[in-house]
Amino acid sequence: MYILKRIATMFLTVWVIATLTFVIMKFIPGDPFASDADVLPEEVLQNMRAKYNLDKPVPLQYVLYLKNLIMFDLGPSIQSETRDVNTLIADGFPASALLGVQAITVALILGLALGILAALYHNRVIDYLSMLVAIIGISVPSFILAPLLIKFFAVELRWLPVASWGTWKHIVLPSFALALSPLAVIARFMRSSMIEVMNQNYIKTAVAKGLPTFAIVIKHGIRNAILPVVTFIGPLFAALITGTFVIEKIFAIPGIGKYFVDSIFNRDYPVILGTTVFFSVILIFTLFVIDISYRLIDPRIKLSSKGD
Structure with a gap:
């Protein structure tokens, strides 16, 4: 029901x-x-x-x-005589999705790792360094970080290409530019939640029984501490896989965000309406999946509302 x-x-x-x-x-x-x-x-x-x-x-x-x-027909594009809105989304979404999946993967792996380490070594050097990274990530917007990454890694060192698309090298800089801010938020959420969980009585009981620290952290700590992070990941994942307009514009990525920005400037009503609805469907469906995943993470959570 x-x-x-x-x-x-x-x-x-x-x-x-x-x-x-x-x-x-x-x-x-x-x-x-x-x-x-x-x-x-x-x-x-x-x-x-x-x-x-x-x-x-x-x-x-x-x-x-x-x-x-x-009928799933988003109509013709006013500015493009050869492609309709469905085709524009089909052409742009794979690039945006690839960029978003890689960015959320980087943010999750590094954010969770920093948050867990900061909680386990609370008020120690690792904790301070992890939170320093988090503060930098929250303070520096992606549209400022992106040109800095281009300047250093592409212009000065010439390690990675920019303003083109096609190989794994082209996705590295935009992925890290997108990932830093959510990485910082995930790290802070995970640190706070993990500290609270590790101070619970069942954790102290597990320690008293002599269970290995690694098993306690993995089986009891992370599983219970990750729920607040999952709540944040839902809309974040939807936002990233549907494209981040500024980053796609800076790195000249042929994603769906580029078409959306161009449609606003050109007042292409069908593209604006179509991409907005598409973004909404992705976000709403992702939130629905996140709600279902709560039950898988914590069986104590029931998928029911009052009166069911």
């Missing part, structure tokens, strides 16, 4: 987001062809507006938009 309610809520949320995005687009003055008004004849502009249903009443545009959305 809980899962069915969540699925219904997911569809309702997607509809609300799609509707709000459509309304916001209609409140923006002008249309995508306003810049061509002084160049093209009025008849041509009217034909172009008719092609994209912009000449129809707004309520009818909304109905047609929802109808196409239900």
Whole structure:
């Protein structure tokens, strides 16, 4: 029952987001062809507006938009004459997903490791160094870190390429630029949660029984301390695999974020609406999977709501 309610809520949320995005687009003055008004004849502009249903009443545009959305048809791109929105997303999502998966992998491995070490060596040198890395990661935005990485590793040392895409070398710098901030947050969450867990009575009992420290940390410590981190990973994972606009722009990555930024500047309504709905679906589905994963991590958590 809980899962069915969540699925219904997911569809309702997607509809609300799609509707709000459509309304916001209609409140923006002008249309995508306003810049061509002084160049093209009025008849041509009217034909172009008719092609994209912009000449129809707004309520009818909304109905047609929802109808196409239900059919998984996000419509044609106004700026691209050869590709529709579905094709743009299909072309850009693999690059964004690859970049996001690598970034979240780096953030998880290093963040969890730093957090665990900081908790196990609380108020020692390792703890201070780990939290220093976390503070730097939180304080330095990715759009500042990215040019610094390019300057040092690409321009000065010439170790890694930039402004191109195709090999594993091209993904290293953008992945680390994306990973540092979530790495820092994961490390802080894991440290705080791990310190609290390691002070629980069941941990002290395990120590008193003479269980190996490694077994205590892995079996009892990390498993119970990781739940707050899992909560954070949900929206983070969705955000990263759908692309980070600034990083993709800086490193010239042909991801979905690039198309979204370009669509805003070009006022390409179908691309803006389509990518927004796509981002929303990814985020909502990821949060749903994270909720289900709670039960796998901690069997004490029940997948039910009040009254079920």
